[in-house]
Amino acid sequence: MNNKLIYGVAGLAFVVAVGTLLYWRQRTPEPPQTVPASPVAEVAPPPAVASAPAEPAIRHPIDAQGSDAAAGASAPPTPERADAAVRSALVELLGQPAVLKFLQVDGFAHRVVATVDNLARPHAAPRLWPVNPSAGRFTVEPGAGAGSVIAAANGARYAAFTAFVESVDTARAVALYVRLYPLFQQAYQELGYPRGYFNDRLVDVIDHLLQTPEPAGPLAVVLTEVKGPVQPARPWVRYEFADPALEARSAGQKMLLRLAPQQRQSLKAKLAEIRAQITRAPGMR
Numbered sequence: 301m302n303n304k305l306i307y308g309v310a311g312l313a314f315v316v317a318v319g320t321l322l323y324w325r326q327r328t329p330e331p332p333q334t335v336p337a338s339p340v341a342e343v344a345p346p347p348a349v350a351s352a353p354a355e356p357a358i359r360h361p362i363d364a365q366g367s368d369a370a371a372g373a374s375a376p377p378t379p380e381r382a383d384a385a386v387r388s389a390l391v392e393l394l395g396q397p398a399v400l401k402f403l404q405v406d407g408f409a410h411r412v413v414a415t416v417d418n419l420a421r422p423h424a425a426p427r428l429w430p431v432n433p434s435a436g437r438f439t440v441e442p443g444a445g446a447g448s449v450i451a452a453a454n455g456a457r458y459a460a461f462t463a464f465v466e467s468v469d470t471a472r473a474v475a476l477y478v479r480l481y482p483l484f485q486q487a488y489q490e491l492g493y494p495r496g497y498f499n500d501r502l503v504d505v506i507d508h509l510l511q512t513p514e515p516a517g518p519l520a521v522v523l524t525e526v527k528g529p530v531q532p533a534r535p536w537v538r539y540e541f542a543d544p545a546l547e548a549r550s551a552g553q554k555m556l557l558r559l560a561p562q563q564r565q566s567l568k569a570k571l572a573e574i575r576a577q578i579t580r581a582p583g584m585r
Contacts, residue, residue, distance in 0.1 A: 358497045360579050362481045383408070389480075393472060398464060404430050409487035417491065417501060419552030420508045434458060438539060438558075440521055447542065449518035455560025462563045465570055474577040499578060505552070506575045510568055512553040519546070519557060 386408045390399045404411060411430035418424035426433075436457040443449035477484070481499070488498035520542035541547040546557060556564050 356495055356497065358500060360499045360503050362478055362499050389476065393476060394468065402431055402461060402464065404432060409484065410491070413484070413487045413491050413498065416498075416505050419555075420505050420550050422551060424551040434461065440539065443518060443520055447520050448522070449520050450558060452518070452560070454558075455563050458559060458563055462566055466566060470570070470573050470577060474574065477578065503575060503579060506571050508550065509552050509556060509571055510575075512556045512564070512568070514561070514565070515557070519543075
């Protein structure tokens with residue numbers, strides 16, 4: 301099981317609330333669509349021009365008018381200056397040692413938006429995560445019968461990062477997220493959702509992760525078979541859940557399931573705290 305994915309879901313507990321200073325180009329508005337009139341026996345009327353498709357109803361709006369991001373949105377910086385601005389904002393919030401140790405700040409907006417969007421899907425590409433991979437490797441131990449279960453000691457690899465996530469001041473992180481929301485929204489549109497609203501997607505993904513079940517005991521895993529003479533150099537990344545229902549869950553839920561129970565519960569509590577604040581934070585209508 302890829303440790304980048306495990307570490308990434310822990311990072312979600314605060315990076316989704318940090319926001320970003322990276323500007324993205326505005327997508328060109330779509331032209332209005334025309335709807336031809338129904339044929340009639342007499343002279344047909346000219347085609348009726350319909351208004352542009354209605355914007356999706358925004359369920360969790362953020363009013364960031366007057367924010368630094370909104371004020372400077374007309375002058376996008378270069379990628380290099382944007383990354384420097386992101387690094388400065390994150391260092392102010394989290395401290396330089398933590399940023400250097402845990403985060404990937406290059407292209408931070410794209411990484412965070414893609415991460416959030418993919419966690420409720422079957423696959424989340426590790427190369428897009430905004431966090432550094434954890435040390436060590438996924439480990440198993442003997443379970444009932446001849447099977448294997450996730451080792452109890454496996455969670456030690458994530459202990460430092462989980463403690464770091466718990467220490468983040470959620471109110472300050474959400475305040476920054478609200479202040480910079482116009483830029484975060486632009487990144488979401490650039491990802492391919494010109495009519496989508498990122499904060500709604502964020503809330504939906506958090507809700508999805510909070511629905512991750514709490515197993516009663518150690519989870520059984522199986523090592524997938526690799527046919528052919530060439531065997532993988534890292535066989536520990538080929539473990540899957542023995543229960544097909546668990547293996548069929550989303551990338552984000554499977555990441556949480558692979559953590560130690562107390563780590564999973566801690567991150568879910570942090571996600572719930574973030575959700576409560578991004579749906580009624582200062583600056584929201």
